[in-house]
Amino acid sequence: MNTVTTVRELRAAVAQARAEGKDIGLVPTMGNLHAGHAALVEKAAQRVDFVVASIFVNPLQFGPKEDLEGYPRTLAADKERLIEAGCQLLFAPSVEEMYPDGMAAQTIVHVSGVSEGLCGGSRPGHFDGVSTVVTKLFQMVQPDIAIFGQKDYQQLAVIRTLVRDLNMPIQIIGEPTVRADDGLALSSRNGYLDATQRAAVPAIYQCLHQMATAIKAGARDYPALIVEGKQQLEGAGFRMDYLEVRRADNLRPVTAEDRNLVILVALFVGTTRLIDNIAFELPEGA
Template identity: 70%
Template sequence: MKTVSSVRELRAAVAEARAAGKRVGLVPTMGNLHSGHAALVRRATQLADFVVASIFVNPMQFGANEDLDKYPRTLAADQETLFEAGCDLLFAPTVAEMYPRGMQGQTRVSVPGVSEGLCGGSRPGHFDGVSTVVCKLFNMALPDLAVFGEKDFQQLAVIRRMVSDLNMPIEIFGEPTVRAEDGLALSSRNGYLTAEQRAAAPRLYATLMQMAARLRDGKSDISALIRDGARQLEEAGLRPDYLEVREASNLQPATLEDRHCVILAAAYLGTTRLIDNLAVDLGDSAKS
């Protein structure tokens, strides 16, 4: 696996792969990689002949009081993870390479609708930062496809809408969330948790599972479902940021008539913000 830091080197490597008739896949990351990221790369190797991963801690998607400065930079370990997962090329640019005119002078990409509310409501400007940097990475690497994790469900929806609206010739694939044995979704931010907080963290996914069971049973209206779920999180020591049930395709608030829903949550344990989601297919048998 080769590591490059400039757009010129990236494009040269991709052009060489294309000249050999290879299909190019991209896996954008912010580094501090875990087995969930490795699963994205492995999926990309199944879909493409030449896999590019990027590591860039994007300052544009961090708010003023968020953890940009303390976000772990673990390049050597990340290179090993990517190599073992089958990555062919790592693009690890500097901020100056990504934003040569600075972030204030950077053209931005905004995706309305699906970026609003949920994480978009809690983190103003976050998804403009995400869509802008992903758009730039797409234009730099020119991939045929890209793979993203479904743990960041709203982010995946934003990227899919951006690709559709801007007629980008890129296939977007979602990879199921990778979880620890106790159900906690793997995240780079899990490393911030104390031992006590880590023991409580699986209650987030357990609450989503209980809510999904009640949705399938059809015995609870959605507002009561959310209210009870929030109470369960608080009783477990988590501080809910949001807990919502949305229609899966457009992220509009769900009704009991919707057949494909997703329960989305963000909650704090101390200062660590965890997110998770669970898709619920109600089919034709759910009661309304």
């Protein structure tokens, strides 16, 4: 695996792969890689000849009181994981390389609709930062496919909308969330948890799973289910950001006719903000 840090080197390496007739896949990340990221790279390696991963902790998507400074940076270990997973090229640019004129001067890409509410409501500007950096990465690499995790469900929906609205010829692939044995969604931010918090957090997915089971069994009073779910999570010691049932395709509020649903949660464990979700289809007759 080669590592490049400049757009110029990135374009040259991708051009060479193209000249060799290879198709290209991109896996954008912020590093501190775990088995969830590895699954995305492995999927890309199954689908294309040349896998590019990026590691960039994008300041543009962090709020002023968020964890930009403390976000874990583990480049040496990340490279080992990428090699094992089948990555051919790592792009690990500096902030100056990505935003040479500074972030205030950067053209911003705003995806409307699906970026509003949920994480977009709690993290103002977050999805503008994501859409902008992902657009830049897409322009730099011009991949055939790009792979994202369903753990960041709203992000995936924003990127699908971005690609459709701006007619980008890139196939977006969403990969299932990789979980620890106790159900916790793998996330770089799990590393912020102490032992007591780590013991408590499997309750997040258990709650989502219970709610999904109840809905599949016929429960339709979503507001009541949400109140109950929040009480359960608050009782486990978490501070709620949101817990919502939405349409799985466009994240709009659910109507009685909708069959494809997603329950999304964001909460604080101490100062650590975690997200998770469960998407499911209502069985026939339910």
